[in-house]
Each structure stands twice: as structure tokens, then as C-alpha cells.
Amino acid sequence: MSRPRLVPRMDANYDLLRELTESHGAPGHEDRIRDIVRRELADVVDDIRTDAMGNVVATVEGAETPDYEVAVAAHMDEIGFMVTHVTDAGFLKLDALGGWDPRVLRAQRVTVHASEGDIEGVIGSPPPHTMSEEERESTDEVADLYVDLGRDGETVADLVSVGDVVTMAQDTRVLGDTVTGKSMDDRVCLFAMLEAAKRITPDVTVHFAATVQEEVGLRGAKALGVDLDPDLALALDVTVANDIPQFSDESKHVTELGEGAAIKLKDGSVITNPKVHKRMQSVAETRDIAHQLEVLPAGGTDTAGFQNTNGAKPVGAISVPLRYMHTVTEAAHEDDIDATVDLLAAVLDTEDGAHDYQL
Incomplete structure (x- = not known):
């Protein structure tokens, strides 16, 4: 009997992927991820800088046509929470940073990022047999949830402040x-962007x-789009893979795991340039x-x-299909990860500035 694999067959660096996914970085608090990005790109780019919002821009100067510029964006932030209140008994109340489905949050482990260091906690969930039928059937809201740190109120008040951010605690497997x-x-x-850059x-x-703050409205990319004026802009983001039992209608799968990198045609925020996505296919x-091919009915990306911020730009996007998006078991x-790295690297290496993307 064969033993289960502990690492994937991926061509790329699994240890880096695990480090990126297990590290924490809620919108507006991407410091730990920013440090990893700067470390990984420091020796492979000609210039690296960080703007006032926290976006990192690492530039490789073109060998033949340096005046033609391509921007590639992937966001650093993850959905999380901010502490809005600390009760007298020591429980934390939360406000969402990004789009959570509250149904998946009860009984999950979290990390509270306090000024003196990280604190582990759990989102509480009362036993179902102590709840009334009405309580069992009620729909949760994030404002209804609370974090239990296992400490008394006085201790928690000394450790946690309003405005501290909270992220989910989960390892990558x-x-x-x-x-x-x-x-x-x-x-x-x-990760795919970093690997392609190398x-x-x-x-x-x-x-x-x-980029920063994508999960709360593409804010980092919008600000970056004012500072950069690329001739071509590409975004990398995940997309929905609803190839699961709840979606028997295959037309609603959007993408399927194992079928390769997804070349975006549209989502809720953008219709990509036809000449760009056709070149990607080629x-x-x-x-x-x-x-x-990806046609996503809703949602948006940094593309x-x-x-929207620096005039009419030819844009495209490559997506990694993802099951269970916006949960702790994505x-x-x-x-598909390998294919995304390969496709991005191939598109960038074959861009000579002479392709006509005008419509």
C-alpha cells in the first residue's frame, strides 16, 4: 500500500506557497506578505519599491524595448476582520474585512493580531442541543459572532484594542x-507571479x-493605476470552480479543477480585451x-x-481555479498552479511590444 504524498508534484516551490498562505495579511495590514515579496524578488528585478498604500512594485527593465511597459498585479491581502468591541467578559466583536459567508465561521480558530503579538482564539458556537429551533434556523451575521480568547475580561482588555485585526488560523496541506x-x-x-518573475x-x-486592499474594493490597484501607466495590464486572481456536488448543472461550474489555467473573458468588474485573451490562448x-476559458458572472479583480484609473488600457487576466473560495479550506x-506559472512566464517572455491590442 502506497503512502500518501506529503508534498505535491508541483514544478514550483511548494514551501514558498505554504509560507505565503499560512502567513497573515488582512486588508490594510499586509506587512508580513510584503516582506516575503520583497525578499523573493530582491535578486531578480532591477528596482523594487513600496508606495504609501503598501503596494510593492518590482521592475524588470526590458532588454530590447524598455519603453513598452507591462504591469502584472496579484493582491497580497486576505479576507479578515477588525475588532469593534471588547466586552466586559472578554469576548471580541468583529467587523468584516471582505466578503465572508458567516455560516462557515462558527467554531473556527482565529489569530488576533494585537500590538504586543499574536493571540490565538476561537469563534464561539453554542451547542445545538441547547438552542431553540428558532436559534438553530437563524442566519448568522458577522456582527453576531464573537471571539473567545479563553481569558478573563480584564486580561483581554489589556491585550486587545478596538481596531486590531483578526485572521483565520489554518495550515496548508x-x-x-x-x-x-x-x-x-x-x-x-x-506565488505564481513570483515564480514567473524568476x-x-x-x-x-x-x-x-x-497590491493591497483588493478584498475591500480593488483599492490598491486603483491607486497603483495612477502611478503606473502601462501599455498592457494583466491581473492574476483566483476564480470559482463549482465542480462539486451542489452544482449538478455544469454550466454553473465556471471552471474545473485540473483543467489548466483559466484565461478570463469577463467578470463582474471587467471585460478583458479580446486581442489580449486571444494572444494568451495562442x-x-x-x-x-x-x-x-473563464466567464465569471460576478466578482472583480485588480484588472x-x-x-479605470489611467485611461483606456488593454487588459487581460489569468486565474487559478479554486474550490471553496472565501473559506478556510480553499x-x-x-x-493548474503550474499551468498558471507557465502561461504567465510564456506570455511575458513573448511580449515584444509589437502586438496590436487596439480594437
Whole structure:
């Protein structure tokens, strides 16, 4: 009997992916992720800087056509919470930072990022047999939840302040052919961007942008789009893979795990440039990179931030299919991760500034 694999077959660096996903970085508090990005890119780019919002921009100067610029964006933040109140008994009340489904939050472990250090806690959940039928059938709201730190009120008041951020506590594991954990949205795409940056020798100038506050309205990319004026903008983000039992209608799957990188045609914030996504398809076919097409009915990515803030820009996006998005068990297929790295690197290495993206 064969033993289960502890690491995936991925071509890329699993240890880095695990570090990125297990690290914490709620919107506006991406410091730990920013440090990893700067460390990983320091020796492979010509310039690296951080703006006032916390976006990291790492630039590789083009070898042949440096005046033609491409921006590639992936966001650093994960959905989380902010403490709004500390009760006299020592329980924490929360406000959401990003789009949570409160049904998945009860009885989860969390990390409170206090000024004196991280504190582990749990989101409380009363035993179902002590609840009335009305209570069992009620719909949770984030404001109804509370964090229990296992300490008395006086101690908690000394440790935690209003405004401290809270993130989910979860490790990253290999589950068959998938990698699962918290914050795969969007750390798996940030990972893909970092890995691609290490592989390319571009003819054009490429700005690798690790953005902030995407989960609360694409805020980092919108601000970055004012400072950068690229000729082409590409975003990396996860997309829905509803290839699970609750969705028997395959037309609602959006993407499927194991079928390759997803080339975005549209989402709720952007319709990508047809010439850009057709070139991506051509590159994928020429290089024999597994890919699929994505039409996402709702949601948005950093692509729209570039398109909306610095005028009319040709934009495109590559997505990693993800099951169980915005939970602590988000799952991506290792082959799709590899395909995303391969496709991004191939697109950047074959961009010469001469492709016509005008419509």
C-alpha cells in the first residue's frame, strides 16, 4: 500500500506557497506578505519599491524595448476582520474585512493580531442541543459572532484594542492532487507571479505589482493605476470552480479543477480585451499549456483597477481555479498552479511590444 504524498508534484516551490498562505495579511495590514515579496524578488528585478498604500512594485527593465511597459498585479491581502468591541467578559466583536459567508465561521480558530503579538482564539458556537429551533434556523451575521480568547475580561482588555485585526488560523496541506488552506485567494496567484518573475528575460519592461486592499474594493490597484501607466495590464486572481456536488448543472461550474489555467473573458468588474485573451490562448496552445476559458458572472479583480484609473488600457487576466473560495479550506489543483506559472512566464517572455491590442 502506497503512502500518501506529503508534498505535491508541483514544478514550483511548494514551501514558498505554504509560507505565503499560512502567513497573515488582512486588508490594510499586509506587512508580513510584503516582506516575503520583497525578499523573493530582491535578486531578480532591477528596482523594487513600496508606495504609501503598501503596494510593492518590482521592475524588470526590458532588454530590447524598455519603453513598452507591462504591469502584472496579484493582491497580497486576505479576507479578515477588525475588532469593534471588547466586552466586559472578554469576548471580541468583529467587523468584516471582505466578503465572508458567516455560516462557515462558527467554531473556527482565529489569530488576533494585537500590538504586543499574536493571540490565538476561537469563534464561539453554542451547542445545538441547547438552542431553540428558532436559534438553530437563524442566519448568522458577522456582527453576531464573537471571539473567545479563553481569558478573563480584564486580561483581554489589556491585550486587545478596538481596531486590531483578526485572521483565520489554518495550515496548508496537500489533499490528493490539490493544495488546501486559508488565503489561497490570492496568495496562490501571488506565488505564481513570483515564480514567473524568476523565470523570464523579457524584451519589454515588466512591473510586478503586489497590491493591497483588493478584498475591500480593488483599492490598491486603483491607486497603483495612477502611478503606473502601462501599455498592457494583466491581473492574476483566483476564480470559482463549482465542480462539486451542489452544482449538478455544469454550466454553473465556471471552471474545473485540473483543467489548466483559466484565461478570463469577463467578470463582474471587467471585460478583458479580446486581442489580449486571444494572444494568451495562442501562447498556451503553442507551448502546450493546459488552459480553459473563464466567464465569471460576478466578482472583480485588480484588472479593473488599471482599466479605470489611467485611461483606456488593454487588459487581460489569468486565474487559478479554486474550490471553496472565501473559506478556510480553499483548494487549488497543483497542475493548474503550474499551468498558471507557465502561461504567465510564456506570455511575458513573448511580449515584444509589437502586438496590436487596439480594437
